[in-house]
Amino acid sequence: MSEVFDVTIIGGGTTGMYAAFYSGMRDLKTKVIEYQPDFGGKVSFFYPEKKIYDVGGFPGVTGEELVTQVKDQANLVEPVMVQGEKIQSIEKLEDGSFRLINKNGGEHLSKAIIIASGMGTFDMQPLQVEGSETYKKEQVHYTIQNLKQYEEKKVVVISQSRVGIDWSLALENIADEVHLINRGEEFKAVYEHDMDQLKDSSVKVHLIQEVEKLHGDGHTMTSLTMKDGTELKVDHILVYEGLNIEKSMYAEWGLETEKGRIPVGTDMCSTIEGIFVAGDAAIYPSKTMLIATGFTEAMAAVNSAAMYLDPRAKSQVYSTVIYKYADQ
Ligand SMILES: Cc1cc2nc3c(=O)[nH]c(=O)nc-3n(C[C@H](O)[C@H](O)[C@H](O)COP(=O)(O)OP(=O)(O)OC[C@H]3O[C@@H](n4cnc5c(N)ncnc54)[C@H](O)[C@@H]3O)c2cc1C
Known part of the structure; x- marks a missing residue:
């Protein structure tokens, strides 16, 4: 009882x-x-x-x-x-x-x-990529909390929306490297000044790209491959693909x-x-x-x-x- x-x-x-x-x-x-x-x-x-x-x-x-x-x-x-x-x-x-x-x-x-x-x-739309379940929690995130964990790290943000731009810019001066991957040709719900800020930043933007595979030893994810075969080193992935x-x-x-x-x-x-x-x-x-x-x-x-x-x-x-x- x-x-x-x-x-x-x-x-x-x-x-x-x-x-x-x-x-x-x-x-x-x-x-x-x-x-x-x-x-x-x-x-x-x-x-x-x-x-x-x-x-x-x-x-x-x-x-x-x-x-x-x-x-x-x-x-x-x-x-x-x-x-x-x-x-x-x-x-x-x-x-x-x-x-x-x-x-x-x-x-x-x-x-x-x-x-x-x-x-x-x-709930956040989950990342639909092989291996994402394995690295969930420690390395695959759906909100941007605890900025300290990104210090000097390689971060990949996956998003088609302004949220992804916001996150990338917030991490730009904290992380070692920030990549922003967008499935589409452009970002949704953005203002001109968001795009200007993004252009002036060190964030590396990959348009019409998707993550195809995550690589690691089952405990620690070390890199990912995009649709075009490019491999990126990664410590953390942040995903915002809608709710x-x-x-x-x-x-x-x-x-x-x-x-x-x-x-x-x-x-x-x-x-x-x-x-x-x-x-x-x-x-x-x-x-x-x-x-x-x-x-x-x-x-x-x-x-x-x-x-x-x-x-x-x-x-x-x-x-x-x-x-x-x-x-x-
Ligand atoms: C983008 C944005 C910006 C904002 N900016 C501001 C601001 O600057 N200043 C300000 O004062 N307000 C702001 N707000 C409004 C503010 O966020 C909300 O008023 C506040 O968060 C409401 O808190 P809450 O606890 O009532 O509800 P929520 O924060 O919605 O919390 C409800 C919780 O209940 C849980 N829950 C729901 N159903 C169940 C269930 N069946 N069983 C168990 N758990 C359940 C949910 O998971 C959730 O965690 C903003 C809102 C948004 C979206």
Whole structure:
């Protein structure tokens, strides 16, 4: 029998992780479940290396740094953090608690749920080249995190889009060599200044080219061959060939939806008692789809969950009077 949690948060983006911190701060036994192998949601996925300027208290922070800070903050209260699991369905049990079932049939039990799963799950289009599975994780990447790992390395970026140009330019002064391979004759969704920057850079662009084979000893990839037979030495490959987006399952979970999101009031309550919503998953008039919005909504959702679990609970608390984390 699975352990019963007070609050289970679906989605480990910035909103879900912050909700985990806040829930733990309110002494609720908390779990977060994230589909991706890593936490961070859209910030980690789409712009980990870019600077964000509109989060209060950070006059410029990269996506990756922000995710690290939010994760560290969540870890202060030691929630159970599950990664690589997709919640497929939710059942309300007779005693009012919930059973959350993952894709493989595994279950999680919880008295309340906070949905912080954005617009649903997304995956990168995988690299369809012999050997790419073998070198996955250490050498084949789908987002540009941890720039340090590319220092003095030979990097090949595979993309037809502006994302590939962005990544190549971000790595130009870090890596030893950057090659950009594009299947097409030109790049999609680019501005003139992107192309100008690329032309002025040291990035070696290969148009109408594809990777045909990866070479290595099964542990370490050392080179690749392109369609025309050219061999390139390589330490890391970065791939952006678009996204597979799986739409949210909120209607299947019995929730009212609007444009694929869940309508809520200022208390972040859904139409199902015991299920609360925060972040990009939530919709209401004048909603802003921003990181800081998710933080505020996470607080409101946790406060509503706390009062649902115990009607005597305070409607809000101040962290400044909860001294127990002060010296950590
Ligand atoms: C290109 C771009 C630039 C942006 N720039 C800014 C900016 O400068 N400033 C700013 O404030 N905002 C910006 N935003 C918006 C900001 O990224 C989002 O508002 C924020 O990331 C939403 O966070 P979230 O945690 O609510 O949702 P997400 O980040 O979408 O996280 C949801 C998580 O839930 C997981 N999930 C989904 N379904 C399930 C399931 N069934 N089971 C388990 N896990 C599940 C997903 O894998 C995902 O990790 C930008 C967005 C984009 C796309």
